[in-house]
Amino acid sequence: MNMSAVVGIDLGTTNSVISCVKRGKVETILLDGKNTFPSVVSISNGKIITGYPAKAKLIMDPSNTVGSTKRDMGKDITYIIGKQKMTPQDIACEILKAIKEKAEFTLGEEITQAVITTPAYFTSEQRKATKNAARKAGFNVLRLMAEPSAAAVSYGINQNKDQIIMVYDLGGGTFDVSIMKIRGNKFEAIAIDGDFRLGGDDFDEKICSVLYKRIKEDTKIDIEVGKEREHMAARQKIKEAAENAKIELSSKENTSVIIPNILRDYHLDFELTRDEYYNLIKPLIDKTIEKVKSVLKDANMTPEDIDRLILVGGATKTPIIKEILKKEIRDPFTAPNVDEVVSNGAAILALSLSNSIASEESSTITDIFKEEFVLDEKVNFSYGVALLNSQNVLEFCPVVHKNTLLPCQAGLIAYTVDEYQKVVTFRVFRGEHKELEKDEEIGQLKISITRPEKEEVAVGAIFEMDDDNIIHFTGVELMENSYTMPIIHSAYENDGQLDLNLVEELIRSEKIKSEKIDIKAKS
Known part of the structure; x- marks a missing residue:
């Protein structure tokens, strides 16, 4: 490994993605052959496991596995995994270490410098914890970048036109909305808002609550609060089934949730329609629309001032979101490779900030930065x-x-x-x-x-x-x-x-x- 790559990392609540710039193009780096990496950590026989193998253990070994910890970054919280005590920062560090190791194997190069993305509405404490986790994982953190800014850069780089865009970023665990002014390759955040405790995981929980209710009606057992190992395993099965149901209802009018033997001698068989699902999540989507209106007010703009509304984040695949945004703002544009657009934008910023920029092929620099690249971000709280x-x-x-x-x-x-x-x-x-x-x-x-x-x-x-x-x-x-x-x-x-x-x-x-x-x- 004589060369050193610079990367952009989208450290997500449910999945993480890593990208780099190679031969003038932004590429997602495959980890174990896949473009996303589950943000899950498990401990088995004292050994730390991450990614897809860890995600599988959410059902098989829930007491020794943890995921969706991003929301708790910067908080004084400890998880007991196996016999180890781990903070949200420790979990992030293990995920980042695994991403670094696997990406280096894929590229055949050492990776030391990175831009890490965070929700635009992350607090200072959450950002500091993220940066410390990345440093502990072996990265020189060139910058923490707001996720909507990264999406805007990925979308708008080298488009050679002036425009006002709104980025609606609804991921697994967090929501951000940002208005950005693009002038050539100059990106300026005008206003930002968000909720770092609102995302696709909450959609899953709405489905889970209905399934818990059905099981309680049928069996008189409240597995939602049960502490027995059987109940813990059942909860993880329900969470996985809820996620699958959410995905299916993005393309179908109804779905069946079938879990054989979820409890001893009990099989769950539940029908959920798209309309029923929409009624469950509508209050959550309404919260995001309130933030959209707030950010327009902060920017002193109206929906007519927005040239393009870009959807980012896996949860935006839910069709009702597009329908509501079309009614409230304008017809939205779904970013290509919606799960990768944030890490791609971070990779572009990483290249511009990198000490190794001079060592890159001149064609790479010319292709990516046809004009001077400038990113102006804003304070997210008073x-x-x-x-x-x-x-x-x-x-x-x-x-x-x-x-x-x-x-x-x-x-x-x-x-x-x-x-x-x-x-x-x-x-x-x-x-x-x-x-x-x-x-x-x-x-x-x-x-x-x-x-x-x-x-x-x-x-x-x-x-x-x-x-x-x-x-x-x-x-x-x-x-x-x-x-x-x-x-x-x-x-x-x-x-x-x-x-x-x-x-x-x-x-x-x-x-x-x-x-x-x-x-x-x-x-």
Whole structure:
């Protein structure tokens, strides 16, 4: 393995895909001869198993197998698999390690550099956990890329026309909607929204609930909550049957769910029509339409402004989604290779960012980047602090605003309130509402005062969003002197906002000290 390939990876809830650029074309890398890789991990006799063999064990050995963990990334959750404790980050790492090893075997090349996609509406903590998992798996992560942006790049690269597109991305476990402006090979995210706990898995669960109900009616056994091994195995059989029924109802008007011996001396035989299925999932689809309307509002656009509506993600194969979107927005376009389009777009970005770009064949660069390639992504949530308003009520005060171009930073000033106070504490929130209870508190930002004084002391809190949409915090102590007075006066005249150019100049000249601060997010 003398060469080193750069890749794009769609780390999915149910399936993952890896792509690269070869000979001027984007290609999906086959893993064990297949273009998708189940995001499932199992442990058998102390050995970690991934992919299709692990997926098979969801039914045969459910207590030692886990899948669909992507939604829990960044959370303080532990799974007991076999006798091992594993976090969602550990699961992602094992999946990525397997993908890396199998892709290297297919290509005959080492793979070190990658762009990893995440849902556009993943939080900073989820993105950080994803990046750490990829690093632990042996990747140099060039960038975390929003899934809708990757789909837009895959669709729009080298089309040589200006257009506004909406990407409706409904995968196995997450939903994103994004409006992007394309000018040649410049891609700019205008507005984003989504729900990282809504996807095709939820469609499956709606079918499962009906099947659980039928079994309970017939047998008086509630296998949905049963803890016996027989009940656990039955649940996995039902989940697999529900997924198959969902797929069949995409092309048929009805389907039969038949599971012999799902319980001792009981055979499940259930008919489900497409209309019944649609009634089950309609509330979930309506939630996505609310997000679509929200993103149009954020972009200050109407459906008539959208030149093309692109469907991405396996769950969009459900026909009713196309019907509703056609009625609400416009006739949608289904991306070719709908399961691969996200990893393909990530591979294009990976090539553009790669250190090995110079070593690629010149024809590859010319074919892929006929014009300069630019991707501008946006902050996906507002981040800020709790401050007292004029009525002496605590409310959310944004520091970094949603839909600001990445990377970006902003800061605010605050003061001690007690004599000789040693620490100034900010409650940090993420959200879009003035009312704190409607936003998510992610932790406390504590800035130390090195020289406490009787009089008030000013401090600055700096919020920085990097290219990966991960937030970083810096605290600065602004002891009142001739150096800091311009900063303090400027903040007073600008509603507490820091002049970061002045702050950075003083940090560089060591006139003031700064401290990088980690805050532990609340799970």
